[in-house]
Amino acid sequence: MSPLKGFGSSRSEDRLLSIVLLVAITLTLTPVVRLFIEGVTEGDRFSLRLMQEVLSEGSTHSALLHSLVTAGLGTLVSVVIGGAFAFLVALTDLRAKAALVFCLMIPMMIPPQITALSWTQIMGPSSVLLKTLGVAPPLGAPQPLYSRHGIVLLLGVQHTAIIFLTLRAGLRAIPQEVVEAARVSGARGLRVWWQVIVPLCLPSLAAGVAITFVTALGNFGIPAMLGIPAGYVTLPTLIYQKLAGLGTSVLAEVAVLAILIGFIATCGIVLQRFFQSHQRVHLVGSTSRPLEIPLGRARLVVELTLWAVVATILVLPMLGLLATSLVPAYGVPLRLDTMTLSAWHEALFRQPATQRAFVNSFSLSIGTALALILICLPLAWLMERNPTRLGRLFDGLVDLPYALPGVVLAIAMILLLINLPFTDTTLYGTIWIIYLAYLARFMTIMFRPIQASLRQLDPAMNEVAQSVGASLFQRLRSIILPLSAPAAAAGAILVFLTAFNELTVSALLWSSGTETLGVMIFNLDDSGETVMASALAMTIVLVVMLLMGAIQLSARRLPKGVVPWQT
Amino acid sequence: MADINLRAVEKQFDGVPALHAISAAFQDGEFVALLGPSGCGKSTLLRLIAGFEMPSAGSISIGATVMSNGQTGHNVPPEARNIGFVFQSYALWPHMTVRRNVSYPLEVRRTERSALREQTDAALNSTGLMPYADRMPSELSGGQRQRVALARCLVSAPNAVLLDEPLANLDVALRASMQDVFSDFHRRTGATMVYVTHDQSEAMAMADRIAVMSEGRIVQFDTPQTLYSKPRSRFVAEFVGEGTVLPISEVAKEDGKVTANLFGSKITIKTDSPNPDLACLRPENIQITENGDVRSIVKRCTYLGGRYRLTLEAPSGAQLIAESHVQFPVGAQVGVSIHTPWAFSEI
Numbered sequence: 001m002s003p004l005k006g007f008g009s010s011r012s013e014d015r016l017l018s019i020v021l022l023v024a025i026t027l028t029l030t031p032v033v034r035l036f037i038e039g040v041t042e043g044d045r046f047s048l049r050l051m052q053e054v055l056s057e058g059s060t061h062s063a064l065l066h067s068l069v070t071a072g073l074g075t076l077v078s079v080v081i082g083g084a085f086a087f088l089v090a091l092t093d094l095r096a097k098a099a100l101v102f103c104l105m106i107p108m109m110i111p112p113q114i115t116a117l118s119w120t121q122i123m124g125p126s127s128v129l130l131k132t133l134g135v136a137p138p139l140g141a142p143q144p145l146y147s148r149h150g151i152v153l154l155l156g157v158q159h160t161a162i163i164f165l166t167l168r169a170g171l172r173a174i175p176q177e178v179v180e181a182a183r184v185s186g187a188r189g190l191r192v193w194w195q196v197i198v199p200l201c202l203p204s205l206a207a208g209v210a211i212t213f214v215t216a217l218g219n220f221g222i223p224a225m226l227g228i229p230a231g232y233v234t235l236p237t238l239i240y241q242k243l244a245g246l247g248t249s250v251l252a253e254v255a256v257l258a259i260l261i262g263f264i265a266t267c268g269i270v271l272q273r274f275f276q277s278h279q280r281v282h283l284v285g286s287t288s289r290p291l292e293i294p295l296g297r298a299r300l301v302v303e304l305t306l307w308a309v310v311a312t313i314l315v316l317p318m319l320g321l322l323a324t325s326l327v328p329a330y331g332v333p334l335r336l337d338t339m340t341l342s343a344w345h346e347a348l349f350r351q352p353a354t355q356r357a358f359v360n361s362f363s364l365s366i367g368t369a370l371a372l373i374l375i376c377l378p379l380a381w382l383m384e385r386n387p388t389r390l391g392r393l394f395d396g397l398v399d400l401p402y403a404l405p406g407v408v409l410a411i412a413m414i415l416l417l418i419n420l421p422f423t424d425t426t427l428y429g430t431i432w433i434i435y436l437a438y439l440a441r442f443m444t445i446m447f448r449p450i451q452a453s454l455r456q457l458d459p460a461m462n463e464v465a466q467s468v469g470a471s472l473f474q475r476l477r478s479i480i481l482p483l484s485a486p487a488a489a490a491g492a493i494l495v496f497l498t499a500f501n502e503l504t505v506s507a508l509l510w511s512s513g514t515e516t517l518g519v520m521i522f523n524l525d526d527s528g529e530t531v532m533a534s535a536l537a538m539t540i541v542l543v544v545m546l547l548m549g550a551i552q553l554s555a556r557r558l559p560k561g562v563v564p565w566q567t
Numbered sequence: 568m569a570d571i572n573l574r575a576v577e578k579q580f581d582g583v584p585a586l587h588a589i590s591a592a593f594q595d596g597e598f599v600a601l602l603g604p605s606g607c608g609k610s611t612l613l614r615l616i617a618g619f620e621m622p623s624a625g626s627i628s629i630g631a632t633v634m635s636n637g638q639t640g641h642n643v644p645p646e647a648r649n650i651g652f653v654f655q656s657y658a659l660w661p662h663m664t665v666r667r668n669v670s671y672p673l674e675v676r677r678t679e680r681s682a683l684r685e686q687t688d689a690a691l692n693s694t695g696l697m698p699y700a701d702r703m704p705s706e707l708s709g710g711q712r713q714r715v716a717l718a719r720c721l722v723s724a725p726n727a728v729l730l731d732e733p734l735a736n737l738d739v740a741l742r743a744s745m746q747d748v749f750s751d752f753h754r755r756t757g758a759t760m761v762y763v764t765h766d767q768s769e770a771m772a773m774a775d776r777i778a779v780m781s782e783g784r785i786v787q788f789d790t791p792q793t794l795y796s797k798p799r800s801r802f803v804a805e806f807v808g809e810g811t812v813l814p815i816s817e818v819a820k821e822d823g824k825v826t827a828n829l830f831g832s833k834i835t836i837k838t839d840s841p842n843p844d845l846a847c848l849r850p851e852n853i854q855i856t857e858n859g860d861v862r863s864i865v866k867r868c869t870y871l872g873g874r875y876r877l878t879l880e881a882p883s884g885a886q887l888i889a890e891s892h893v894q895f896p897v898g899a900q901v902g903v904s905i906h907t908p909w910a911f912s913e914i
Binding site for chain 1: 617619644645646647648649650651652654655656657658659660661662671672675676716719720723
């Protein structure tokens with residue numbers, strides 16, 4: 001208990017904290033517990049029979065192997081690209097770093113199924129872009145991305161930003177003096193990197209690797225778009241295929257699969273936390289001056305190379321997507337006379353399903369963002385003022401629904417809500433199940449920025465208000481809310497962005513009438529409507545970039561640590 | 568060991584000048600302090616000597632070698648200058664033991680193993696760190712960390728040792744004992760040392776010569792004694808020691824003595840300038856007597872242990888600092904006589 005408790009908090013605060021915490025923990029923890037129970041029971045009794053059965057199936061083994069291989073190699077790709085970018089951006093005198101970082105962040109914010117769709121548009125025989133340029137492979141040639149290599153490459157590109165961000169944060173914590181001391185001691189060039197910089201940033205690199213692996217493991221969009229046509233099945237796609245094909249009768253079986261993937265992911269998360277806590281061990285010295293190792297004459301070459309990489313992983317696929325969205329039918333080359341906006345028109349204004357998806361995704365994202373502000377703002381503030389054991393438990397758990405693969409949360413939600421206790425109603429098949437899943441999954445995205453901004457507030461501000469007689473809700477409204485509003489707004493935009501793009505959870509939870517935009521793109525492409533899928537995907541990319549731009553522009557007014565790519 | 572020569576060294580950051588045409592020569596084996604208020608450019612000058620920054624103009628040489636030249640762009644990188652640098656934050660490598668931290672400069676010079684061990688042991692012994700050789704830097708106290716940093720720059724027999732406010736992070740008691748460590752270190756090794764500080768007592772205690780810096784210039788470069796007794800500008804007179812600077816008039820020479828008018832009475836002054844216009848009054852120039860010519864009022868009386876420090880207001884409104892062995896009540900009127908202060912003309 002805090003020594004200040006007797007003075008600083010009141011009974012109304014205690015009560016509010018317990019209520020909000022209870023809601024929050026229920027949202028984040030119960031689905032996971034429910035899932036675990038499903039895996040180890042049969043009827044109402046404890047049994048491991050089902051688990052043994054599922055885990056000994058051949059399809060489970062191959063999907064597990066495929067998941068591990070693609071996530072492992074994909075992480076390797078991310079480490080190579082993201083690591084190179086992090087070292088160069090954090091340690092050297094490159095120009096236009098902010099623009100470079102912003103562009104590197106975009107692939108992470110673009111939903112994976114759109115990444116997959118856009119890359120398939122710049123390769124293979126029916127690529128509109130390649131046809132237009134006259135370099136398309138002959139018809140019948142295989143799409144090279146429909147393979148393990150394709151999945152690995154795109155998983156790598158998708159998660160580059162995670163490695164980049166964690167490693168750069170670690171590098172920034174290295175005081176300049178430590179490197180200068182090595183140079184003065186006579187250490188030259190690579191020796192400084194190898195003996196001083198690399199050992200010091202190793203914990204953050206390891207943490208980045210662990211969390212990238214977990215994210216890649218849970219990725220559904222990329223293996224679904226690229227792996228299913230090639231018959232290359234990973235754990236998330238196996239769960240999706242079973243559930244889509246056989247319905248809720250296989251629920252217990254997929255629960256075991258979800259536990260399996262959840263278990264591997266948890267190992268990764270534990271590893272990541274371990275490394276994160278060993279980061280920044282006893283680094284003494286000021287980090288006010290950023291390290292700027294001059295690149296000299298090599299600078300222009302390095303800059304051109306980095307921008308070329310950005311162009312390849314960002315601009316080129318987007319051009320492919322744009323080209324495809326502008327042709328009248330898939331396979332027609334893009335020329336001035338064939339260019340048309342009909343697919344855009346069809347997708348945005350004609351198709352009832354896409355319009356419904358827009359409405360669904362918009363309401364889900366806005367609803368999630370608003371509800372999470374209402375939950376997280378008082379929660380973060382009360383936890384800051386009044387640290388209890390329950391609060392610490394929540395602090396450790398709030399990341400879990402987001403860090404765990406989406407399929408795990410989706411299956412857990414189905415199990416939890418398919419049959420509401422004491423009633424005959426079910427939320428499965430309604431939009432509410434998606435909504436509740438989103439609340440659980442994205443809570444951390446809202447919670448962390450608010451927490452960061454409140455930690456920078458002077459506790460005296462609240463105490464002064466208290467001393468002049470302001471009640472709890474008056475203080476919340478007139479002191480805490482305005483002061484943390486910028487962080488909450490940034491968090492809300494991030495939640496909106498992520499929810500708007502979401503595929504994995506909704507892919508397992510949607511039903512006719514509750515499809516989201518993520519599901520819609522997947523379905524359109526699946527049914528051969530690639531042109532319309534591209535137009536829809538392009539719209540989403542534009543919305544994403546617009547919102548990211550809005551955050552970027554307001555970044556200066558936000559407290560430190562709120563904008564994820566600027567910490 | 569080597570001398571350090573600065574010739575018209577200038578440094579600009581984004582067009583804003585930080586150093587203006589600094590020329591100075593630090594002798595071989597000399598302990599030089601760069602003293603000045605924060606923002607005067609002393610750390611910048613040190614980083615230029617180390618090679619972390621490039622001069623915008625002018626040249627720097629250590630020994631016979633020109634290390635950097637602003638005109639030609641020639642610059643020997645820090646790793647090739649064979650110098651030692653002690654950082655304010657110590658900058659120990661947190662992932663290496665004390666021994667490895669100290670031996671690292673030898674390691675990168677590919678010193679043979681037995682010689683490396685021998686020299687490292689010598690450095691550890693001379694700084695009293697042998698018992699801590701296998702600890703990690705995080706397990707040491709502030710003073711011990713500082714000694715590791717010192718041992719590290721001592722181990723490779725550098726041409727010069729540069730120290731950037733090394734005592735700023737230590738408490739007062741430790742500061743005094745570390746001053747002795749630095750002085751001993753200098754006496755034993757005979758290394759040329761350049762020591763940056765904003766604390767005049769630190770500079771006075773250790774340095775052979777002090778370069779007082781202000782707004783990017785060296786305003787006076789002299790021994791501590793000369794700086795105190797013969798300041799050449801108002802800035803030095805006020806920054807070093809407790810000096811009150813007052814205008815004087817009617818300077819005249821009479822049988823070997825120089826006299827001047829201060830507060831309307833004639834006093835003897837010391838000077839080497841033909842027509843000085845300012846006098847620097849140190850506490851020892853001011854005597855409190857019953858029949859002193861200058862009647863002053865006691866504004867403050869602070870006990871310093873064994874003596875009192877008096878802030879006096881002269882009839883002209885000028886403030887004087889005097890010392891006394893007896894206490895005076897605030898508001899009391901005392902007589903003050905002034906004895907041979909140093910006078911100079913502001914350049």
